C-alpha cells in the first residue's frame with residue numbers, strides 16, 4: 368500500500384538530487400525577489416531626482432551617465448536576473464520531474480508485480496479497463512501532483528517569504544495589510560477545492576464505467592454483431608457517454624468556476640492593495656517608485672499563491688487516485704507455497720493423487736466435493752461428465768491455477784504445498800478449448816519468448832498437424848496472427864496451442880476440449896502423431912466427443928463435482944445409454 372508518507376520517503380531517497388534541486392530553487396528565489404525593485408527605484412532616483420543606493424551602486428561599477436545609460440544598465444540587470452531565475456527554474460524542474468517519474472514508475476511496477484501474483488479468483492473479478500485506467504490516468508494524476516508539489520511548493524513558499532520580507536522593509540504597515548489579507552484568499556480557494564473534488568470523484572467513476580464497457584464491447588464485437596445486438600450494446604455505450612458528459616460538464620465548469628472565483632478574490636485584493644498603496648503615498652513618506660515596486664510585488668506574489676492553490680486541487684485529485692491504486696494492492700495474492708521438493712525432476716512419469724479435495728469459487732457453493740482419486744502415471748485418463756460438472760475446475764486445480772479450498776493434491780506423493788505452484792505450472796500444461804493468442808507472430812505464440820531450435824518448432828508443428836497451414840501463411844512463422852489470433856480459425860488456434868504445449872515438454876498434459884474445433888479426421892491424425900508423446904507422460908483428456916476419448920486408458924466420471932465412476936472405454940461404450 369502506498370501512503371503519502373511512503374511516497375515522500377521515496378522522494379527523500381533521491382537525497383542528492385533533491386538537495387541540489389532545493390539549492391537551485393533557493394538560488395532562483397534569490398535571483399527573482401529583488402528584480403521587481405530595480406526599475407521602480409529608477410523612478411525615484413532618476414526621474415524624480417532623488418539619488419539613492421541603486422544609482423550609487425551603478426556609478427561605482429560603471430561610472431556616471433545619462434538617464435538612458437542608467438535605464439539600460441538596470442534593464443540589463445533585470446533581464447539577467449530574470450534569465451537566471453528561468454534557467455535555474457528549468458534545471459530544478461528537470462530534477463524534480465526525474466524524481467517524480469522515478470517514483471510513479473516504481474508505483475506502476477509495484478502494482479504490476481502485485482497483479483502478477485494475484486489469485487485467479489480475484490483476477491477474474493477485475494475488468495482490464497479498470498486496471499488500465501488506474502495504471503495510466505490515476506498514476507498520471509499522482510505524477511502531476513508530485514512533480515508540481517515538490518518542484519513548486521518550496522519555490523512558492525520561499526518566494527512568498529522573500530517578498531514578505533522586502534515588503535515589510537519597504538513599508539511595514541502596508542505590508543502587514545497585504546500579508547494578513549492573503550491567507551484569506553488561500554483559505555477561500557481551498558474550500559472551493561473541497562467541493563470540486565467530490566464532483567471529480569463522480570467524473571472518474573463515470574470514466575471507469577465507460578472504459579470498462581467500451582473495452583468489453585470492442586472485445587466481444589464479433590459476438591455482438593452475430594447476435595444482432597449492436598444497437599443494444601452501442602446504445603448502452605451512448606448512454607454512458609451522456610452520463611460521462613453530464614458529470615464532466617458539472618465538474619469542469621464548476622472546477623473552472625472555482626479557479627476563476629479564487630482568482631477574482633485575488634484580483635479584488637490586488638486592486639484593494641493598489642488603492643491602499645496610493646493612499647499610503649498620499650499620507651506617508653512612501654515614494655512613488657517604492658509604491659510601484661509594491662505593485663510589482665503584488666504580481667510576483669500572484670504566481671506562488673496560485674501555485675499553492677493548484678497544489679491543493681492536485682492533492683485532492685491525487686488523494687483519490689492513490690485510494691484507487693491502493694485498492695489494487697488489497698487484492699488477495701495466491702498462496703506462496705515454498706518450492707521444497709520437485710517430484711517432476713525425480714521421475715519421467717508422474718502420478719496425481721487427490722485427497723478429499725473440495726473447491727468453491729469465492730463464496731459460492733462447492734463445485735468440487737470431497738474428491739479422492741488417483742490419476743495413474745503414464746496413462747491417458749479421460750474426465751467425462753455433463754456440462755458444469757466441474758471438469759475444467761478440476762483441471763485448473765491440477766495445473767495450480769487455483770488451490771483446493773480443502774484437501775490436498777499430491778504429485779508422485781508430494782503435496783502441492785511442498786512443490787510450489789510455479790513448479791507445478793512449469794510441469795503441468797493445460798491446453799484450453801478456446802486459446803486466445805497474442806497479437807504477435809506465430810513464432811511468438813509458440814515460444815512465448817523462449818528460444819527453441821528451428822527443427823524442434825517444426826517437429827511440434829508437424830505433430831500438432833498445423834505445419835502445412837503455417838507454411839502457407841505469407842510470412843510463415845513470422846506472420847502476425849491478429850488480435851486474439853483472429854486471423855486463424857478456431858481449429859488452427861487450438862493446434863497452435865497444442866504445438867506450444869509440445870514445445871513446453873511438460874510431464875503432465877491436460878487437454879480440455881482442446882481439439883473440439885478440429886475435424887474428426889485431423890483430430891485422429893493429431894492423436895496418432897501425439898501417441899508416443901502422450902504415452903511418455905501423464906495425460907488427462909476432457910472431451911465430450913466419444914471419438915476423442917477412445918484412446919483413454921481410464922475414464923473418470925464426474926457428476927455434480929464428485930467422481931461417481933471409474934471405468935474403461937469399452938465399458939463406457941457398453942453402458943453409454945445407461946449413463
Ligand SMILES: Nc1ncnc2c1ncn2[C@@H]1O[C@H](COP(=O)(O)OP(=O)(O)OP(=O)(O)O)[C@@H](O)[C@H]1O
Pocket residue numbers: 491728731734752753754755756757758759760761
Ligand atoms: N470462475 C468461476 N467463477 C465462479 N464460478 C465458476 C467459475 N468457473 C466455473 N464456475 C462454476 O463452476 C461449475 C463447474 O464449472 P466447470 O467449468 O468446471 O464445468 P465443466 O464440467 O468443465 O463444464 P463444461 O463441460 O461446460 O466445460 C459451474 O457451475 C460454473 O458455473
